[in-house]
Amino acid sequence: MYKKGIYTILSNEPLTPAVYRMVLEGDTQYITRSGQFINIELEGKFLRRPISVSDYDATTITIIYKVVGSGTDQMKGMKRGEKLDILTGLGNGFNTENEAQSPLLVGGGVGVPPLYNLAKRLISEGKRPIVVLGFNTASEIFYEEEFRALGIDVYCSTADGSHGVKGFVTDVIREKAFEFDYTYSCGPLPMLKALYDATEVSGEYSFEERMGCGFGAYMGCSCKTKYGNKRICKDGPVLKREEIIW
Amino acid sequence: MVKHYDTSVELCGVKLDNPIIPASGTFGFGREFAEYYDLDCLGAISFKGTTRDARFGNPTPRIAECSAGLINSVGLQNPGIDKVISEELPNLRKIFHKPIVANISGFSLEEYEECCAKIDKEEQVEIIEVNVSCPNVHNGGMSFGTQPESAAEVTRRVKAVTTKPVFIKLSPNVTDIVAIAKACEEAGADGICLINTLLGMRIDTMRRKPVIANKMGGFSGDAIFPVAVRMVYQVANACRIPVMGCGGVSSASDVIEMMMAGATAVQVGAANLKNPYASKEIIEALPKEMERLGIERLSDIIGIVK
Numbered sequence: 305m306y307k308k309g310i311y312t313i314l315s316n317e318p319l320t321p322a323v324y325r326m327v328l329e330g331d332t333q334y335i336t337r338s339g340q341f342i343n344i345e346l347e348g349k350f351l352r353r354p355i356s357v358s359d360y361d362a363t364t365i366t367i368i369y370k371v372v373g374s375g376t377d378q379m380k381g382m383k384r385g386e387k388l389d390i391l392t393g394l395g396n397g398f399n400t401e402n403e404a405q406s407p408l409l410v411g412g413g414v415g416v417p418p419l420y421n422l423a424k425r426l427i428s429e430g431k432r433p434i435v436v437l438g439f440n441t442a443s444e445i446f447y448e449e450e451f452r453a454l455g456i457d458v459y460c461s462t463a464d465g466s467h468g469v470k471g472f473v474t475d476v477i478r479e480k481a482f483e484f485d486y487t488y489s490c491g492p493l494p495m496l497k498a499l500y501d502a503t504e505v506s507g508e509y510s511f512e513e514r515m516g517c518g519f520g521a522y523m524g525c526s527c528k529t530k531y532g533n534k535r536i537c538k539d540g541p542v543l544k545r546e547e548i549i550w
Numbered sequence: 551m552v553k554h555y556d557t558s559v560e561l562c563g564v565k566l567d568n569p570i571i572p573a574s575g576t577f578g579f580g581r582e583f584a585e586y587y588d589l590d591c592l593g594a595i596s597f598k599g600t601t602r603d604a605r606f607g608n609p610t611p612r613i614a615e616c617s618a619g620l621i622n623s624v625g626l627q628n629p630g631i632d633k634v635i636s637e638e639l640p641n642l643r644k645i646f647h648k649p650i651v652a653n654i655s656g657f658s659l660e661e662y663e664e665c666c667a668k669i670d671k672e673e674q675v676e677i678i679e680v681n682v683s684c685p686n687v688h689n690g691g692m693s694f695g696t697q698p699e700s701a702a703e704v705t706r707r708v709k710a711v712t713t714k715p716v717f718i719k720l721s722p723n724v725t726d727i728v729a730i731a732k733a734c735e736e737a738g739a740d741g742i743c744l745i746n747t748l749l750g751m752r753i754d755t756m757r758r759k760p761v762i763a764n765k766m767g768g769f770s771g772d773a774i775f776p777v778a779v780r781m782v783y784q785v786a787n788a789c790r791i792p793v794m795g796c797g798g799v800s801s802a803s804d805v806i807e808m809m810m811a812g813a814t815a816v817q818v819g820a821a822n823l824k825n826p827y828a829s830k831e832i833i834e835a836l837p838k839e840m841e842r843l844g845i846e847r848l849s850d851i852i853g854i855v856k
Contacts, residue, residue, distance in 0.1 A: 305585060306585060306586075307586070308586070308825070308826065308827065345824070345825075349615065350615055350616065350617070350618060350619055350620055350771055350772070350820075350824060351613070351615045351620055351823070351824065352824065391826070513610050513611065514610065514611040514612070514613040514614070515613060516613050516620065516622060516624075516823050517576075517582075517822070517823040517826070519582050519585075519826060520578065520581075520582040521576065521577060521578040521582040521583065521822070521823070521826075522575070522576060522578075522613075522622070522624070522823055523578070523598075523607065523624050523627040524610075524612055524613040524622060524624060525610060525613070526606065526607065526610065526624075526627055527610065528606060533606055533627065538582070
């Protein structure tokens with residue numbers, strides 16, 4: 305179920321030079337799973353901006369976004385008290401109703417945010433998630449400490465070796481030889497593919513694509529899977545490992 | 551006493567409570583919008599362009615934003631005519647109880663014939679809209695709609711195998727829209743729908759590559775409204791058959807403008823993507839706009855501008 309509503313900005317602050325965190329106040333009842341997204345209307349932009357939900361509670365939604373174009377550039381200048389027209393409760397999100405007890409959460413860059421609420425959810429379900437985060441360089445790292453504050457093990461990789469393991473998330477997985485029985489991941493396509501190739505357990509992978517509507521009508525963001533065509537916005541963004549065609 | 555504003559129109563004998571029809575391709579088969587509102591407020595629905603075989607469409611990315619609009623190169627993704635008839639149509643009927651416009655596309659005359667003959671037999675369908683104007687597929691789609699002869703040929707073949715009103719949906723990517731529309735009328739078309747999208751392109755200047763995988767796509771949205779009004783005006787003045795106006799409509803005021811240009815019904819397309827409630831909100835705003843402009847019956851203003 306999804307709905308349109310008006311949300312008020314409570315805060316909007318940089319976490320790194322290019323990554324911002326915005327907290328919005330409003331109706332959150334249509335968000336039911338970690339890994340769902342919201343679609344934000346911006347003045348002067350024809351299409352809404354789909355951004356994953358990093359965290360939410362009864363009255364607020366937290367999003368973490370990277371400034372990558374004119375839309376997100378507009379967002380970064382928004383102030384507390386400003387209002388936004390938003391569609392919420394979009395996408396399938398991660399499914400935690402499974403047998404896995406020690407899931408590995410793997411995030412890359414701006415794919416990290418939706419894993420935060422997921423980690424909290426898994427912990428509340430009595431599971432023991434391990435978190436691996438990948439970034440390009442130390443100055444781009446965000447949320448490492450926030451994940452650690454949840455009381456779980458967090459490992460980082462940076463491509464240039466300026467923090468944590470030098471290389472990619474898959475290098476961390478290889479080096480640390482974690483024991484895990486499931487993976488949840490979100491990040492750039494090459495990272496998802498590398499994780500898929502480096503692991504054998506079942507898991508869920510969150511994808512992104514340019515979207516028309518964000519609620520499944522336009523077919524702008526379709527992809528092929530082993531079980532037929534799926535819409536990233538409606539049947540995804542999370543796909544099961546078993547259905548992915550690379 | 552509150553004055554009554556009559557928004558009803560009649561399209562080839564098909565009565566619509568109001569002239570608003572979500573345009574094909576922007577509304578799927580209604581299901582996603584039914585989660586937002588009761589679809590029965592709509593005049594009619596034109597469902598997703600349907601072909602003989604199931605299609606995935608073009609590679610992604612197939613969406614590019616523009617000022618006041620977007621480019622799409624979806625490429626007629628649909629489950630194929632048989633599945634539309636066996637699954638989508640019954641589903642749509644469950645959530646929508648007003649006239650259904652069946653949008654049919656094809657890659658050959660035989661395909662148009664076959665699909666139209668099949669959909670014509672479906673009780674739920676009241677109007678057939680033949681899409682000869684999709685810019686996103688090769689060897690079909692738009693190539694039939696850019697010449698008077700081929701557009702007329704599709705019309706003749708479809709009319710020969712159908713009993714329901716047939717509207718031909720035309721492309722704006724032509725030099726003489728009137729010649730094409732008149733050729734369709736002479737070939738037996740019951741109405742004309744226009745415009746489909748304008749062929750457009752965007753380039754990612756950082757990557758030095760087209761934004762869309764297919765390079766080009768169809769441009770729609772607010773920006774194309776004046777082009778649509780102009781073509782509706784030209785065709786409505788040149789033809790005797792009714793016109794469904796389409797292209798960049800996003801407000802009740804746009805609806806009235808397009809009707810004054812000559813449209814009997816008005817399709818709302820890209821606006822539904824930005825605001826899922828767009829069609830409903832336009833319908834709700836119509837009486838107030840009619841009051842403002844001194845219109846009691848919407849049908850009175852069709853083609854009033856000469």
